[in-house]
Amino acid sequence: MTFEEGPDLTTYHHHLLDWLEDSISFIPSFLDDPYSIPESIAGSEWWTQEQDQANLLQMPPSTTPIAVPSTTTTSSSPQSLPQPEFSKKRKLPTSPTTPNKVAAHGNRRRTGPDASDERNGKFEEEGEIPQKPGNGRKGQGKGNGGNSGNGNKEVRWAEHLLNPCATAIEVANLSRVQHLLCVLHELASPSGDANHRLAAYGLRTLTRHLSSTRIAAAVNVPARGGGPADDSPCFVSTEPKLFRSALIKFHDVSPWFALPNSLANASILQALTLDSNQRLRPLHVVDIGVSHGVQWPTLLEALTRRPGGPPALVRLTVAGAAAPPGPFSAAPPGYDFSSHLLRYAKSIDLNLRIERADSLAPRSLSLTGGEILVVCAQFRVGHGGLDARTALLQSVRELNPDLMVLSEVDGGRAGEGDGSFPAEFGRRAELLWRFLDSTSAAFKGRDCAERRVVEGEAARVLEGRAPEEGKERWREMMVGLGFRDEVFGEEAVEAGRALLRKYDGNWEMRAAEAAVGLWWKGQPVSFCSLWKPHTGSQ
Template identity: 25%
Template sequence: MQQQPPSSHQHHHQEQPQFLGHTGGTGTGAGAGTGFGFGVGGASSGGAGIHHNDGGLRELLVECAAAVTSSDWHRAIRCLVHLSRAASPHGDAVERLAFYFSAALARCLCSLSAPCASEIRSLLRLNNLHFLLEEDQPPPSFEDDLFYYSGGAEEAYLALNQVTPFIRFSHLSANQAILEAVDNERAVHIVDLGIMQGLQWPPLMQALPPTLSSSSSSSSTTLTLRITGTGPSISLLEQTGARLRDFARTLHLDFEFDAVCTTSRHVVASLQQHLELRRGEALVVNCMTQLHKLLPAAHRAALPHALEFMRSLCPRILTVAEKESEHDLSQSFLERFLVTLDHYAAVFDSLEATLPPRSPQRLMIERLVLAKEISGIVLEDGGGDDENLAVVRHQSFGNWRRDMEAAGFQLVPPSDFAIAQAKLLLRLHYPADGYRLLVENQHGSLFLSWHDKPLVALSTWSC
């Protein structure tokens, strides 16, 4: 079974060292090179692409981060004052990036200097920087833009899915791997960790045949699909289940949905208690940007435990999508800050090449999705128990491979059709010059990159 992408003319591609194929040309559009001086990619020649003078914003951010890590909060606040004069949530990609990293540093400063937090907040307020700490209030100068944020994080997530390929690439590639793994199976059970709105599954439902022909007779068998979705909100899970049931009904697909309300930290215990396994079902485990939630030092032991549990289920296939970044426990605060700065420089650059500065979708994505991610990564381990300041960590695919293989999983390379389909998705639906698909020769995983900066890694595993 294959998800058939829209037809298109053949697109030539060139080879990269250690990688096969990349989608996206070397054209002279707005996205042809980052040119930020942030260590990401490079500007194209001949005056094409984005050429920014970062005005010392990177140096100020690094100096501020160094001051935060040494608890020199007077120097950190001086840096934030200078940053506030140039950084802006309405400016170009560099200015927006600096604005949200400034906010992350201000929050981190307060969390690390808890005994002096009230004094730090007073100084921030005195310097008109208190807005950097206000999660739910837009900073001064947003004025009439307030309505942009009325939709909340759920709407921002949907906007991110619509205007960038990060989520759709992961869903499309994972679905194709699932279809190939359960081909000709009569009963399929997908355990989806962190299902959210369930956007991944309607395309897969459409690709599944409602009936299967029997090779030994002229009769046919009805295919059944069951999805067990996990998440922290029972109301969202119920809404997702209702939408998927309605959609399956239009396809005459025999479908069931089971909800398991739990957090990522307690997902194993919840599944051990509530997951129903049935004889004869082909089991699939789907982890789209979920496993990294088990990486922070506070509950690092949870990751091996979770992988061991998934291995015990003997799934036909396990699909994993994660950001391609490295926040190793041995890194210093400053090292992690620089890695994060480079990663999000590419992300903000890609948005700049896709959406205009005043785009409501762009403002919503940056404020409600990316800003929260940045704050979580910049935050030190143990730096706050508030869910809005949850510590976030990521690791590179090489380390994911180490952990997966230690748990007894084997990497399944993507099929030629899956690679071609992912390239076609980028070419047809995301015309901004800069998105590329990289297929790593050595490991057989798929990477979605902005120019030469890998941002998302998709891999599939079997027992």
């Protein structure tokens, strides 16, 4: 079903910033330059300028030297790196700010019939060692979004150090673990390009995992344990004002969550009936997602522009506690978007009620007859084990909603791997690489506090389970639980395409009958799908 003269959903960020400014007449001029903040925002409640505002928007690079295990000589030069696994011929960089190249995966030399990149991690003899970015640099420049490599040839050296280290820990290869940890400590940096940052977050995870193994006491790990990413912020540890700023900035520069949110909002609009009684039917949206309120200003504004006006009542029930915790699910203590969203709704003459629920039980949600019920589950169902996600989806099915929106990370590799720590860690590292690589482009290679917050939160995926299911496996699961897939409307798909044109050209949207996928550099990132209860199913 389509809606006539539907709202323009491409103005996502305008309406979001209207909400922040508490005025529907505000048109943000800083979207042309996402690193400047106009005086109109600076004077609002959410964007109060203080003396330390400059420090909020851009975190100065750390000048603290990175600790290196005592088995090597501490030095800022790559010449001090351990030698056994690398070439005898090494080319030093001509510029301290340009990362050196390492051989691509396909150019590596195997050392035996059973050798592999994951087992030995050896580079081609003529390869070059990447260099840690020097202090005082913000990033790797705007031209390539902070990515390392030559032109279109992507070099992903961090995974070729992290994955062999995970394997060495698993098989208790003491000397190899010691060597790779040393190399990673020398190269890891939370302010370099995507490889340096992945090395930093991966090193932290590996050293934490190492502490629980039988070889922990024999490996010389620096006192700080996790290396340069130890102090990286995450959502829970972030001051609420910086947390809000990071949410808004990330939605403005990256479609990672903005595109699924746009598709979800457009589909919720489609779920509303267009008969003469539509204003008499309340709209009830159950929010099981990671937007922390950022998704909803656009939907509320779009509701006011529908033919016939908005529903008589819009209910928003935040039920995040009903889903297993995962990356991006938590908020810092003291953060509450309800008052700001209610004030925005009042400014656009929309009757909004916001409630919270700890479960999906009908009594907890205070369901009433006659309302249009939509369950919006954005990047939350996939966390936890199979039993947890099955129980959550069964709870949704028992609600018999008019529509369910399901967005998840596209694992795309179901059934691969042996379930061991190295296999699981490798899949997590690959997912985090896509995130870090895309945020390098999104922030134009610039290091700032907002980027560190969202990347620090994304790095939590290394500590838990990586998404296992691709969209086809999710479809089998949903059908088995009594749902049927719903096709996206043309307006929703076109709005998504229009929104995506705002971002880096490496992003791609692929629309299929059962889902709309988001891809980065030809690799799947996530998908958004629509579901309705199958008639007669239990």
